[in-house]
Amino acid sequence: MTDTKREAPASPEKRAAALEIVLRRKADMPKNFVAEFTEHADDAWITANGAQMVARAWTDPEYRARMLVDGTAAARELGFEFPEHHRNLVVLENTPTVHNVIVCTLCSCTAYTIIGAAPDWYKDLDYRARVVRESRTVLREMGLDLPATTEIRVWDTTADTRYMVLPMQPPATTGWPVQKLATIVTQDSMIGVTRLEQVKG
Amino acid sequence: MTDTKREAPASPEKRAAALEIVLRRKADMPKNFVAEFTEHADDAWITANGAQMVARAWTDPEYRARMLVDGTAAARELGFEFPEHHRNLVVLENTPTVHNVIVCTLCSCTAYTIIGAAPDWYKDLDYRARVVRESRTVLREMGLDLPATTEIRVWDTTADTRYMVLPMQPPATTGWPVQKLATIVTQDSMIGVTRLEQVKG
Amino acid sequence: MDGLHDLGGKQGFGRVKYPSAPQNESWRPLVRGLHAFAIESHIYNMDEFRHAIERMTPRHYISAPYFERHLTAIATLLIEKGIATREELESLVDGEFPLSGPSGPGRLPFAPQSFAIGETVRVKNEFVSGHVRVPAYIRGKTGTIVHVSTPTPFPDAAGHNMPAEIEPTYDVRFRARDLWPDTSDEALNHVAVFQSYLEKVESA
């Protein structure tokens, strides 16, 4: 069935609209459900959440220690939501010689309530296939050329544990207040395809 | 590069024509090469070749014995060509309790000079993926419902050995002359997705 | 299932499209919202959803954008759950509505075992036709447990709406060179593995 079935299916827009009609008619989906869900997701599940956790960890050694033991509790401590099926948040600490990078080879799971919705490149089949086997090469192609001495740790999100990387604080930002520090923490750095050391003060 | 590259490539017709121009201009391909090759292939590499071998085996026990030991020699004995890269022809004998079926999971190799060009279904990704693991199920879906007592032998054409199945002679055709027998031997029976026992006299 | 979705370590792929180009799929938020409603209403669970994506025909899976995979799974599950019919969906779109293929059997978790951080474990050499969360690249391989998680429902059961006991998952550390000898970059590869997928390694 893969070679000759060449009729064009209806557009994704039309198909999505059909599903909406079905869920309203047959499953009592409230009229405003999608709009309200979208607003909530766009407001609440944002990269700034993880960035605040990272900035706090940089400035509060006790929070950092708690976060590395129990990421879920550390997220909740700052008031961030964790959906039921994300049972665990594990925070992976980068060091000068250890670099962590996250992937989901089987689908595209992420800790989206904490680091924001996954970027398209993370869902790319090329990323899913290659980063586990060619980690150093893929990171270099993406602009992160790690020294040969850096140990790379790849984390495949195959269960209900969600990961986030705790990047290293850029030396130039020593002494900054936590809210200013949070502004330099990117989503890519919490997935582990960039590091922040080069950030200027 | 798999998700968003949605520009339509030039049609296969145009691409094939471009390759023809290049091979004529740069590799001195004679003007008539393709036409002559096509004529030769369509005339010489046909299912009737294998069918004649099968019919001969049904009527000549010594030929049958030679064929089962060295299929290549048995093909050459009847004057059939074997290209250089098909080093071996192995003939697989069906019996009342053994059924052989051929596939090429990695591409779509066949003994095409002997049984004719592979049918499209043989090149189907579904056939390649499934017949090795779900042989009985796939054969049943294709119309061949083998008794539970039949041993299925699957042959994957992963090297330069080419296989053909020697089907069982239909009981109703006992005593037929060899040329008449050859007319009932189908390509599918020499690949092993059909048997011929039900052929009427 | 041994589907094409199981991409880890597959070769022939190219450069990651990074950074991502701007997208113009205006229907993304709608698909995301419909899925959220279906989960919240317990029409299906996350494992059933993932399995419905995996069951897409291979060509469709490989070529469809991410959120088209989602909408295909939603549609498939709405039909399988008796909430819609294929004809109804095709009539609503006035055309073809590609769906996922049929499901293999689910299975229940294995008897509880216990593994400790630092313990060497082997991933069972299992072939599962239904939903399963073992990527093929660790099948039969040996690694070390580095983290134990809160128990979660066994996906091979949950993905088929069977009673899914909760069980721990373990972050297991492998060496890339053990997974793909001579043909990988050097790395420590961690995979989150459900307890039922693991077996003890006899100590020498």
Added chain:
Amino acid sequence: MDGLHDLGGKQGFGRVKYPSAPQNESWRPLVRGLHAFAIESHIYNMDEFRHAIERMTPRHYISAPYFERHLTAIATLLIEKGIATREELESLVDGEFPLSGPSGPGRLPFAPQSFAIGETVRVKNEFVSGHVRVPAYIRGKTGTIVHVSTPTPFPDAAGHNMPAEIEPTYDVRFRARDLWPDTSDEALNHVAVFQSYLEKVESA
């Protein structure tokens, strides 16, 4: 290479389209003839051709008809052999001409060994980034030799235009239940395996 072309045993595929529908690809004989000329003229060999098909981008490989895969491989090899340029092909078609991806490294055959009919052998647990003719479903598995063929060139070398010593291939018999425990139909599966891919099994 561990490419998506290695389909044996993959799940999620559907019914075979049997009998085949009539085709209307009028360009098939041309592609077949061009390939025959290229082989006859030693522009490339069959292993290079097969590898060029395997190197197609996964989405293209999965979606292209059989003879489009062939023409993609021919075009790729004509460019790699310096007979054409990509720009030339694109100019001739006045549009996009999709090609295969780059090749991994080839490798030479291993030191000769000898195996006999009836002998139990193991397929090496090898991961090869270049051309290789071991389907993943027999990697590391144990079977019995049932036939020895005339020696042929080692594809892992020939596929990269390296000196390819000839070596025997063996038809090795496996049990389906050993390849895919609990999730296959019962059968004897035979695979033609080059000598370099095999290793001796210590007798107990």
